[in-house]
Amino acid sequence: MSGIAVAVTAAQGHSDHAPRRLPTDPQWWAGALLSFAILIAVAAQLGGARLVQVARDAPVDPFFWSVFAAFYLLPSACDWIVFRRLWRLPVAGLAALMRKQVANELVFGYSGEAQFYLWARRHAKLATSPFGAVKDVAVLSAVAGNVVTLGLMIASSGLLARVVVGSLGQAFAISAGLIAASSLAMFLLRRRLFSLPTSELWAIFITHVLRIVGSMLLLGVLWHLLLPALPATGLLVLVTMRMMLSRLPFLPAKDVVFAGLVAILLGRDAQVVPAMAMLGGLVIAAHVAVALCSAAAGLMRKVQG
Template identity: 40%
Template sequence: MTETIIPLPAPEPGGALRKWSTYIGPAISVAILVAVVLELRKLNWVLVWSIIPTSPLIWTVLFFSYMAGPFSDWVIFRRLWGIPASGIFPLLKKLIGNELLLGYVGEVYFYDWARRHVKMEGSPFGAVKDVAILSALAGNIMTVVMLIVTWPVIRELQFGEVMELPFGISLKLGVNVLAISIVFILLTSVVIMFFRNGLFSLPRRDLWFVFGVHCLRLLANTGLSALAWHLILPEVSIDSWLLLSTVRLLLSRLPLIPNKDLAFAGLSTMLAGKEVQTGVMIAMISMLIVATHVVIFISLMILDLAQKEKNA
């Protein structure tokens, strides 16, 4: 008679976090709040108010661009866990935590939230880990694809030469640095795929779904950014802005490119023309994004306090 062996469930990778689960969420929230206060002190609110777009269409595009990340995460975890519509709120905190603190701090916060609010079989750790890894993999693959598509233009952008930027700033982008960065991206992607059986815990169908959503998010962000820039500075064609948006994604993913913001400012001037105030527009949008982070996080904190008062 053959004995049936029932495998024991694997120990939860986040078990060490369970002991501190009562404190993780509040601690990260406090850290984000401190970051928000620091951003409030740095922001020039008079300038922010003076540069706020008046066109409803621009605001609509900026809104969808901002929400692309949290909404795509909500679609993913709606499929994986069946989270409710209110799950968008912790996902917004996840975004703000990653932007204002450190990368993947938001994942830790969302992991803690999921443990306490979502009923599921097994641990949420594996799903959060898989989604984060696939996000990086999708970004790497999309970067390489966009680099291939835009290479005829990229190779003309004076790589290896000194670019003179505004305010007397000089910047040199070497071809060797670019090549090493691309090799690094390819190697990390190959490593992920080689060890995929040991890295991923979700079923294959779910993994493909998550990967597809991340790719669509990247395409949406690229297109919406180009559209927003075109609406703000319509004298530049949408094709040029789409190319510039692709270059921004490329620079953001290349790990060894120094001073990414300066590089992007210089390349935007070269692509759009020195007579176009691209630097002012990019600075304006960056300031509006930070201001949006601040306003949304404070609103979520007030909403949490109101909910606790209601349940008390």
């Protein structure tokens, strides 16, 4: 063996036994802090959501679980389609997008975008920074949600007026105004706000609209399976209220909060309240499962590495 080969081998052997230093990359620490926040949120949900009781009360109908799986996976799948178009994102990126969804739901809105941006900086093979694309996709998602919500509020305005009255009705009216104003502001500032080409922006916007409409239809099917006696008008009001609640960006566990809002409006004895609470608990349980599996996979990679 040559002297160079011996030196290389010795250096490799020495490095294998050298103590590892803590990473100094700020992006690594930012990602670690966001992951830690997700785990804290998971621990809080495990302690407060009574997931065991939720699992005990959940239906056993396979069709229900098929629809629920489609409902839960649809947002991440549509995000993957978007970023696949932009970055040629591999299938492995779907796991990162699911973590983004969990962070947005369990921690606070747009924390998932921050985590996904850090993941893309470290793992996606991009020629430029992914910030512009992540920003544009998030903003267009908000715009699509606002447009669909306003359409639902107009379609169900007569029905909402019967349920939402008094100060709560005024709050809903103010919410509608804020949603419309924010959408108008994004439209007026579109030249400064967006960085992607117009054709890409339209494709992303249409994908988001289809995602939201598909999610609402699947949610309506789930509610119908849980509450077959609930009329279509009742489903429309519930979907509209949930979409309005979803426009609040910094509100975690929106499904559980939605169940509480339904209880306030209809009374805790209403048949719809436990069904809403149970479905919200199932969504949280799915988030917890994804977060725990993701944390376990990351720990295994570090141990093996």
